[in-house]
Amino acid sequence: MFQPSLRIASKDLKCRQGCGFYGNSQFEGLCSKCFLQKKEQQRRSTNLQLPIPSVSHKIDPSLPKSADEQKPTNSPSTSRNTIKKEHGSLKKNFGKTMSTIFTKTGHSPRNKNVDQHSTKSDKDKQYEIELISQIQHYKFQGEGQIIQKLLKEKQIIDKIIKDFMTSDHKNIDELSEIVQNFYIKLKQLMSNDQRFSEIPDSDKEDLMDLFEKSVMTQNHGILFSPCEEDERNDSKISSRIKNLNWITAKHLACGINELNSECRDLVYTAITDLVAIDSYLAPKDKLECIVKCCRNIFAVLKHSGHNGPASADDFLPALIFVVLKANPARLHSNMNFINRFSNASRIMSGEGGYYFTNLSCAITFIENLSNESLSLSKTEFDEFLLANGSINTPWETALMACSCFNDFSENMKDIEELKKRTSTNLEAIEKFNEALSTFNDYIDESINATLSRAPLSMRPIKTPKDYKPGLAEAGHYQSNLLVSFDEVQSKKSNITLPLASIKTSDGNFLNITDNLFGSSPVSGPSPFDDNSLNGLATPEEYLLNAASDYQSGLTNINYDFDLSDLSGDNSIAENIENLPDTNVIDKHDPFGDNSAQDEQNGNASILDTDSPNQKVLPSPLKPTIQEYKGFSHFDIPSISCNKGSDFVNHKTNKEERLE
């Protein structure tokens, strides 16, 4: 069977004579030269009352033979058959009317008789066999009788149709009525005849369909597009649609997203379905094409992000759009054929009927389309009509840039996919973060719990009388820290200035510990490490030892060092000389500074303000420093640099705070 395609092969555009020039559909697919030649020949042949001569031989043999054309029968080769054959294939390929000459000669009385005599050709038999095998498929009881009955009916209607079509004053609508009545009669017969009584309802309908299909397929040749009017309408609507190819989905205000690739694919499918209408013979199959097309349109509407059920308000414009883009061949003839010879109940009701009605509406709309129906001004509309062809609608562009566009949309899809994945990842990250913060909270909580527990157990240490000698012996700076911290905690409400100073000292303690452990990697790998260690050990030790009176040593150094100089200086020698001072100052400054500040404030020490421990705390500071000094032996060079600057900043902050 002829498979319709959306594209026309270039060979179909060439002159059918094969002369190499391009043909024109208005010249029946011939180039102007060949067309003139052919016309001339036709005129001569009609004048001579001879069967059409050379024309039939000139038909390009490669042209697809449509199934609906009359196959060569065993009846004597008549001009009618030749003509009809050519008629069919020409119409098939170009959707155009043939010149009236063909029609006239085709139905010349002389030729009719030949057809009438060959009533029971092989072809007819073939259809009968087909019908029989289809009925046998159902395996009815007493199917022999059923088949016999149906074949008899079929012969009757075949004869009626043939007789009618060969009569002189034929009116296709009259025949349509006859056929419809015959269907009704057959249906009634089926429901009342005993032979059919065992058959279920749905199968009866199938039988009716089979019968209809068989009859219509057999007589398609004479019943399809039987009058000139149909053909004229076909070409009219076809050229009308061509002129309206600039119409976009926007003009029709329909919900088709022309740029969405999925949508477009569905629209393509719908178009293919609609175009296929011409390739089927039976009205039921043609109707099926319409149904398929319309279902796809509903799918398109679904895809176009419509809210709510797709309604006729959206559907009809979309269908019109599809019809405009499909421009199905012989549209009018097909519609009329369905309308006339399909079982009336099918097109009056049911899904098929609904879609058929919609398609009729769409066609009527296209025929009567005006500027108002597209909400355009008259001038705009006329401009569009005139400029027809030169305007690239999104649809045309999409067709032209098909491959690029597909790639593009494919990529877009990929990007969307990636986007999705990214968002999934982000979500996972967020979840993880949440879990992390929960875990953090948990940790904090447990730390707090532990902390709140820990001081309780530590409290005994805090008792001033027992504590004083103990601490001095232990000589660990951390014990000092803990004590002062507990102090602060317990005295919180009372402390004002002292709290600040204690806190700063607290902070400095932490800084020092950082220095102790954190600074060594910086100085560690340096080549002069050994040197510095050796060189430094003495001065520092010396200095620290010398400054046995700790407080005085601290106050001496407090304000005088310049760290920027040191950091900028590359000389090791200078470093070594200068470092001990700064280093010592740096490490000890927190206490020195505090004490200095305290002295400035007129207090003997920071902790003096805390009355209960006043006497206890100053002394523990000393052992801490000595302990710390031991560590500093290894870390001197860089500690001095970094911590010096850090400390300067820190100190200025602190001073600001205090002042």
Added chain:
Amino acid sequence: MSSSTSHNYNFIFKFIIIGDMGVGKSCLLHQFTEKKFMANCPHTIGVEFGTRIVEVADKKVKLQIWDTAGQERFRAVTRSYYRGAAGTLMVYDTTRRSTFNHLSSWLTDTRNLTNPSTVIIMCGNKSDLETMREVTYDEAKQFADDNGLYFFETSAMSGQNVEEAFIETARIIYQNIQEGRLDLNASESGVQRRTNVLSGPINGKNTDMKENCQCIV
């Protein structure tokens, strides 16, 4: 006589729904055929396209409802929808006066394009949006009475009166058949009688229908 469940009905009535765009025609249809308001549901087309079987006076009636496009520009071309409609639901939106004002032209279309026995029902849809109401019940009722129409205020959202409107229409059609006002043999009556589901005694006018006539066997 055997008949499968899907074929188990006595009549098919064809209904059409008309009215301006956006008055909720398709929502009414969906509410009735699928018993829910489909605000965000995708359109599904089954075998039984826009149909529902209801029971009217102990008879199973298959209602086949055709939705129509309501845009002004399609008015001229949609006349083929009307062909063979046994019932017409003329819908307006109670929250938009313009849709009510257009009813008279819809009515003219219906009267011109359907056969005289077609039952016309007027539906004021979106009655759930009481606060936005622009057309009062009384005013609409007056219009319906003046034109001899049946009137319901419906809500496709809540389902209020939707069943009633459709079933009432079917009931009136059935009544018309019983009383012989509707000629079943007319090709465009919009009513099909199932051939092998024998119904109860129907008006004598229909005895000429062959499926009931026992003499042809």
